[in-house]
Amino acid sequence: MIEARGLTKEYGDKRAVDDLSFTVQPGIVTGFLGPNGAGKSTTMRMILGLDRPSHGSVTVNGKAYREHQAPLQEVGALLEARAIHTGRSAYNHLLALAQTCGIPRSRVDEVIEAVGLQGVARKRAGGFSLGMGQRLGIATALLGDPKTVILDEPVNGLDPEGIRWIRDLLRSLAAEGRTVFVSSHLMSEMALTAEHLIVIGRGRLIADTSVADFIAGASQNVVKVRTLDPEGLRAVLRGPDVIFTDDGQGALQVEGLTTDQIGIAAGSAGITLLELTAQQASLEEAFMGMTNDAVEYHADAHHTGALS
Amino acid sequence: MSTAAAPVLARADLRVTQARVMRSEWTKVRSLRSTVFSLLAAVAFVIGLSLLVPTVTVAHWSSRTAAEAATFDPTTRSLAGVFLAQLAIGVLGVLLITGEYATGMVRATFAAVPTRLPVLWGKAAVFAGVTLALTVPAVLAAFLIGQSIFSSKSIQTDLGQPGVVRAVLGAALYLTAVGVLGLGLGALLRNTAAAISTLFGLLFVLPIIVHFLPTSFSDAVDKYLPSSAGQAITHVTADPLSLSPWTGFAVFCLYAVAALAAAAVSLRRRDA
Structure with a gap:
């Protein structure tokens, strides 16, 4: 479970994340939706303790992430596909991360197989395609068999088969009782994968709703x-x-x-x-209408009233 | 597709410990080709110049000046490669951490070790250990090769002479401390170019600037500069203007420790 309370991140005068409060429940896939630049990645980095909140707090399973003794067992994250040293092989990348908390080599082989990279695991990660990089990132996230999985735009760069694989994977992780928090800027993707949605725009919470309610509200x-x-x-x-x-x-x-x-x-x-x-208004249109409202300077132009 | 679950890990103790982070950092060091090449280059510089410099010295021995003969130190001459090797080791120390920032790897590292400081200590300990393990045999070999070449003119020395063992092993200690200083600067500045220029600015440019100042000032200051202080341990006979060998080395280590401490504070405070 992830709980954010008044989470705020300021860079100088700019508020990237503005007083965000939400709870991500275990057992379901929760989509984190917002246009590019809405503050999704910053929020995810704060969850993992990589960025420090300016105000507010966020906890994972009851504690700030930094305070967990076995962090990889609590949270597995894919923050960006390229959080990998380009000169190192996928195997050694995973091994180095596994060793920080005593995860055995057998588990490294297991996650490499789970994401289908066994053929290239000994090659330099610098030569990987975007899709292979994403798979390696997902292998990294699964390494510690974590209770909570956080994935930032996991379907980026994946082919249709890869996208389907991610969808199935996310659902099975949730079915095992884990907390699954996945960001995307594509509403259509989230409608297929997620059960619950947290929508943000300009760093602010716009909606915290089930996907079913969102679709019902969006249909004109x-x-x-x-x-x-x-x-x-x-x-x-x-x-x-x-x-x-x-x-x-x-x-x-x-x-x-x-x-x-x-x-x-x-x-x-x-x-x-x-x-x-x-x-039916497409989900994408509904989502655009919703987030346009959050863009304070031209809220009227697109205001259809369909969602209010 | 196999499932992600791993029952084998369910009861395992997956806490982060300093020893585990050191194993991880060792894996990182040995699994990058560039790291291995830089370390081998440092060893090759030390040994290569111990062949070249003594050979040229012996060949031109008959045309030496009186001043040259008076200041000739067979130990220092056989270890000329240390000056070149410090480039490779210093750059490597910087890259050990700035390489992670440049590729984004650092976020994976700090997500795995969210308290961050074990990563800095682990990198410093593993890199110092690896550098020492490679440079101690390298400087010993360089010394022996150099002396065997000098023996043709009977101008060699040996490890039994006072101060020689300290100077030879001190060269390895100096190289190791240069690497740790580079690591500290890299972790503080997080940028390869900035950290490398700062490191070599401190080691090579600062002494030149100090020498432009009046002698009364420069003589008092020069011995405390990183280069002079650090290299004091590599001289068999102490230069009257420099610190004593071990004091000088301690001062040099203070620079490295100060850089690491500043990096530690910055790591805890700044966003990754």
């Missing part, structure tokens, strides 16, 4: 209808929460009713429908 529930008798259809659908908009191309946008309700009402009134489509 607009139905597009084409019919031979628009006036007749309006008459049978009319209600207190129903809003009609003419899209100017011969179709009607109906808000406040489901496709089922519209289809049944039209059928019983004998009105012929040519098209009946649910229009």
